[in-house]
Amino acid sequence: MKKGINILLTTLFGMFCLQAKAQFSFAFMPEVQGRSIDNICKVRISNAGSVTTARLHIVVTEANAGAVVTIDIPQFQLMPGVNTATPAAVYQATVNFSTNKLATIIRQSGYFPTGDYEYCFQLYEGTDHSSPLLAEQCFNYELEPFSNMQLIQPYDEDAICDKRPSFNWQPLIPAVNGVEYRLLLVEVKDRQQPVEALRMNLAIINQRQIPMPMLLYPSIASELVEGKQYAWQVSAFQHELLLAQSEIWSFTVGCERDSTKLPAEAFRNLEDLTRGNFYIARGQVLFSIQNTYAATDLVYAIRCLTKPEQAVKKLPVVHVVKGYNQIIIDLSDNSSFKDGYYYIMDVTLPDGSRKQLRFIYKQAE
Known part of the structure; x- marks a missing residue:
């Protein structure tokens, strides 16, 4: 009879322990929170029961180095629902580092370098180290550092x-x-x-x-x-x-010339201009392009069709940025250009494609 009572009590105690552990669970994202000492302490604890006083013991282990750090967060209140340890409790936490090289790096920087880590959380009832274990859960993650954001x-x-x-x-x-x-x-x-x-x-x-x-x-x-x-x-x-x-x-x-004073229709797409007849350039050639590559200088050359033997020199440098460009090529001060003459411009775009634009030059009004 006495043996049966002992078995019953043992069974009831085991059921109580399972129920207590089921009452609490951890939510932890090692890929994010497992990168620093401060963020590990922000583990979320779900309490499916009533208000409980608890303390938290955290152990971080690396596959090759072994245990690297333990954190003891003193008592705090767990309200029904999702909780984190209170800032006051985290501030009073005891952090102990191991003596290996990896632990030294973590102690100096507060961050976890590349490694295969295990993060274990143990929740105890009350304040005493001998108090019963309420819940325990471990998370494994192979941590890689974030690349520099460019x-x-x-x-x-x-x-x-x-x-x-x-x-x-x-x-x-x-x-x-x-x-x-x-x-x-x-x-x-x-x-x-x-x-x-x-x-x-x-x-x-x-x-x-x-x-x-x-x-x-x-x-x-x-x-x-x-x-x-x-x-x-x-x-x-x-x-x-x-x-x-x-x-x-x-x-x-800032632009070499303030294109905002010109109407938007003055900057027709270069692709459209090359499909038409002769473009009239009144002192300057205006067009727009979309550049999906890095900033660079526009590669272009201009030849005279009216007098092919006439060389066109001293063309201005045109800088092209990534994205939408409104291009102004100012020819008004270049003696190579004569009023009423016909010219052709060869353009190599940043993507390698080539375009030709024929135009009639007119003196600026």
């Missing part, structure tokens, strides 16, 4: 003509589910460095929750101003957790 366009220290440019950057690598980007654009005032401008100046664009590594200029933002310098930076987030930041790049808005 900005693409507008290029650093470039001069662009577009007052409502689009922005492009390299996506976060390795990819993280749910990653979103934030782009910050500010004006750089006189005697300011771009870093200071981003920290101090009012943002022209402060766009959050960008799902793709690009942003078209927001329609509600004021257009950029000719002659001014701007700085921009992109950050990657997973929810509210900062994953990576790009360098700070700057650019200016």
Whole structure:
């Protein structure tokens, strides 16, 4: 009889322990939270029962180095629902590092380098180290460092003509589910460095929750101003957790000639112009192109058709940026061009394609 009672009590105790463990569970993303000491402590704990006082013991192990760090977070309240350890409890946490080389790197930087890690979480009831274990769960992940986020366009220290440019950057690598980007654009005032401008100046664009590594200029933002310098930076987030930041790049808005004073129809697409008859160039040749490659100088040459023996020299250098370009080739001060003469322009675009534009030169009015 006594033996049967003992078995019954043991069974009931085991069922109680299983029920207690089922009451608590952990939500942890090692690819994001497993990169630093601070973020490991942000593990989410689900409590399916009533209010409980608990403490948290964390052990991080690397496959080759062994245990590297243990973290003991003292007592905090677990409310029904999803919880994290309170900031006050995390502040009072005891962090112990092992004596191996990897642990030394983690202690000095606060971040976990490349490795095959296991993150184990043990939740205990109350404050005593001998108190019962409420829940335990481990997560394994082969951690790779994020690559540096590279900005693409507008290029650093470039001069662009577009007052409502689009922005492009390299996506976060390795990819993280749910990653979103934030782009910050500010004006750089006189005697300011771009870093200071981003920290101090009012943002022209402060766009959050960008799902793709690009942003078209927001329609509600004021257009950029000719002659001014701007700085921009992109950050990657997973929810509210900062994953990576790009360098700070700057650019200016300015063209060799202010094309904004010309009507938009003055800049017809080069592809369309080459399909027509002779184009009339009144002191200058105007056309537009879309360049999907890096910024470069336009490769072009002009020949005279009226007098083929007449050489055309001293053509201006034309810089092409990535994206949409409104090209102005000013010929008004070049003595090679005669009023009423016919010319042909050979253009090699950045993608390698070649175009020919025939035009009649007329003196500017």
